[in-house]
Amino acid sequence: MTVKDYPAEQLAHQPIGYWAGVAHQAVVEYTKATLRKEQLTQPQWWVVNLVGESPGTWTRETVAEQMAAFAEPGLSFAPLYAQLFSRGWLDESPDGTLHLTPAGQTGTARTHTRIVRANARIHEGITEEEFLGALAVLRRMIDNTGGDSDVPWWASGAELVGQASPYGMNTDARGE
Template identity: 40%
Template sequence: MEYSHSDDELIRQPIGYWSWAAFKAVVTYIREGLSEFGLSQPQWWVLNQVHDGGEDGRTRAEVRAVLQGYLDVGTALEPEIDALLERGLLTTTAERLRLTPEGRALQARAADHQVTMRGRIHDGIPDEDYVATLKVLQRMIHNTNGHAWHH
C-alpha cells in the first residue's frame, strides 16, 4: 500500500479526520458483514453478551451494564433485544435472556465470520504496530480528558 503523503506531510495531518475515516470504514465493513446474518451490530453485541453469560444467560440489565461500560448505547438496546426475542434467537425465563439453539448456531457462524473480517481489517499490519496505534489513541483520549473503557 502506498500512503497518501510523505512522513513529513503525514505528521501534520489531523488525527480527528483520520480516526473518523478509519472508524467509518471499519464500522461500515463490520456492519455489512453482520448484515449477511440478518444482524445489526447492537444485536451482535447482545448475542455475544448473552453467550458469554453461559447457561445462565444474562438479564437485560446485565447486558446493558456491560455494553454501557464501553459503548454509548443507553436504552437503544431494548428494541434490539426485543427483535432477537421475536426472531427466536433469544428466549427469556425468570427475566434471564438465553440463546435458543438457533441463536447459538447463528452466534457461532457470525463469530467465525468476525474472525475472517478481523483478519482482513488487520491484513498487512504487524501486531506491534496495531498495539502501538492503540496505545497512541488511548494516550490521546487521556490527553483530552476523554473517557473510554480502558480507564
C-alpha cells in the first residue's frame, strides 16, 4: 500500500493520540502475526527471549515481575510457562532458574530471524533520520504531558550492542 499524500495544512491538525494509537495497534498486530507463525504469543516471546539472553538468572517470579510493566493487566504467567514447558522450549532447574532447552534455543533463534525481518518490513521506506525524528517528537510529547520519556530498560542499548538496526547501523560497545 502506498501512503497517500495530504497537504501539510491538513496533516498539521491531525490528532497525535489517534495516529500514535493506530501505529501502535498496527505494529503490535503485525508482530503478533509474525509470532503466530511460530505458534507463540507475544508474552511467550518475551519469556523465551528474556530467559535466552541470560540463561540461569531468571525464575518464574523474576520474569513475571520484569514483564509486568508492559503486560496486559491481569496476565497470568503460569499458563505461559506451562505451555512453554509442555512444548519443550523451557526447562526449570532444581533451584528454580529457567533455561531454554535445545528446542527452545532453536525456536527462539528461528523466531528472532522472523522478528528481524518483520522489523525491517515495518521500517521499510523510512529513513534513519525520519525514524529518529519521529521518536524525538513522540518522546517530547510524552515528556510535555508528564509521562516517562526515558528509553525503556529492555531497549536501553546494552543488549543491542552488536546488533544491526533496521537502518544498517551496527552498534558496538562505543555506540558506533
